[in-house]
Amino acid sequence: MKDKNAWNPYLAGALSGVVSISSIYFVGKYFGASTTFVRTTGMVEQLFSPERVAKMPYFIKELPVIDWQWMFVIGIAIGSFIAAIGSGDFRIQLIPNRWKSKFGDGRKKRSLIAFIGGTIAMFGARLADGCPSGHGLSGSLQLSVSGYIALICFFIGGLISANWLYKGGK
Amino acid sequence: MELLYGLITGVLFGFFLQRGHVLRYDKQIGALLLQDMTIIKFMLSHIAVAMIGVYFLYDLDLVQLSLKPTILGGVVIGALLFGLGWGLLGYCPGTSLGAVGEGRLDALWGIVGMLVGAGIYAEVFPYLKTTVLTWGDYGKITVPQVLGVNHWGVIIPLLICMFFFFRWLEKKGL
Numbered sequence: 001m002k003d004k005n006a007w008n009p010y011l012a013g014a015l016s017g018v019v020s021i022s023s024i025y026f027v028g029k030y031f032g033a034s035t036t037f038v039r040t041t042g043m044v045e046q047l048f049s050p051e052r053v054a055k056m057p058y059f060i061k062e063l064p065v066i067d068w069q070w071m072f073v074i075g076i077a078i079g080s081f082i083a084a085i086g087s088g089d090f091r092i093q094l095i096p097n098r099w100k101s102k103f104g105d106g107r108k109k110r111s112l113i114a115f116i117g118g119t120i121a122m123f124g125a126r127l128a129d130g131c132p133s134g135h136g137l138s139g140s141l142q143l144s145v146s147g148y149i150a151l152i153c154f155f156i157g158g159l160i161s162a163n164w165l166y167k168g169g170k
Numbered sequence: 171m172e173l174l175y176g177l178i179t180g181v182l183f184g185f186f187l188q189r190g191h192v193l194r195y196d197k198q199i200g201a202l203l204l205q206d207m208t209i210i211k212f213m214l215s216h217i218a219v220a221m222i223g224v225y226f227l228y229d230l231d232l233v234q235l236s237l238k239p240t241i242l243g244g245v246v247i248g249a250l251l252f253g254l255g256w257g258l259l260g261y262c263p264g265t266s267l268g269a270v271g272e273g274r275l276d277a278l279w280g281i282v283g284m285l286v287g288a289g290i291y292a293e294v295f296p297y298l299k300t301t302v303l304t305w306g307d308y309g310k311i312t313v314p315q316v317l318g319v320n321h322w323g324v325i326i327p328l329l330i331c332m333f334f335f336f337r338w339l340e341k342k343g344l
């Protein structure tokens with residue numbers, strides 16, 4: 001699969017690995033992303049019922065505060081924006097190409113499936129205690145057993161639903 | 171200060187994710203349909219480089235590991251569920267933010283869904299904690315520990331496997 005205007009994925013991945021090493025060396029922080037969603041949800045719920053949030057065990061475990069990882073996740077959006085603008089890749093797109101060629105232009109269906117997918121994915125990531133960043137990258141690079149089990153199960157689940165969506169009848 | 175480091179690290183990571191075109195829905199689904207292995211190449215290259223660096227620094231006592239416990243019930247069921255959702259959404263938690271940065275706004279729906287998913291999990295956590303999250307708890311274990319070998323005894327064979335896997339991918343044009 002040749003992809004014009006992209007860097008070689010091995011090079012981009014290797015450089016991101018160097019960023020990972022620096023972060024671990026200088027700050028002792030391993031990459032991760034999904035805990036940030038818990039903290040953000042906690043912050044939103046706090047606006048409505050602070051007493052309730054203060055008593056919920058999961059929000060006591062993962063406090064609704066802005067921490068290193070929260071800033072890291074925001075940084076990903078900014079870094080991607082800079083790279084996309086700089087390379088001419090930036091484009092406002094509401095329906096991905098592959099989706100469009102299979103399901104057409106309708107925004108409702110894409111939004112609904114993305115929403116449902118996101119809900120299931122995050123529930124699963126919290127149960128597994130990590131996502132492709134926390135388990136897949138950080139876990140695997142530390143040779144953690146949980147990282148490799150998670151990585152394999154992420155792909156098994158993804159193979160099932162993506163193939164169901166694209167190979168099955170419309 | 172720690173927050174600033176987080177932001178800088180995120181910006182750099184987001185930059186390389188975008189330059190590798192790893193953030194795209196088409197790339198993520200492409201991998202799950204076994205048609206385009208860009209994200210696999212990116213992930214494994216990241217793991218290969220960081221694994222060598224981190225264990226090198228670990229041997230010099232300059233870094234500490236931060237392992238997640240291997241609780242089979244949580245990891246297997248949770249990761250399978252994650253995968254099912256990921257195949258529908260086409261972005262993972264980190265890449266969804268990066269996708270928005272590129273202008274791929276369908277990822278916003280995924281982000282809203284993920285916030286809702288986190289909220290549902292927080293509601294049922296007390297119940298899961300005494301059930302699923304107690305099934306098959308092996309604690310914080312690593313592959314070299316389980317095999318009873320030095321970590322380089324795992325890293326070097328793993329790097330050789332990755333090398334041949336990459337060569338095979340390139341030969342197949344994936």
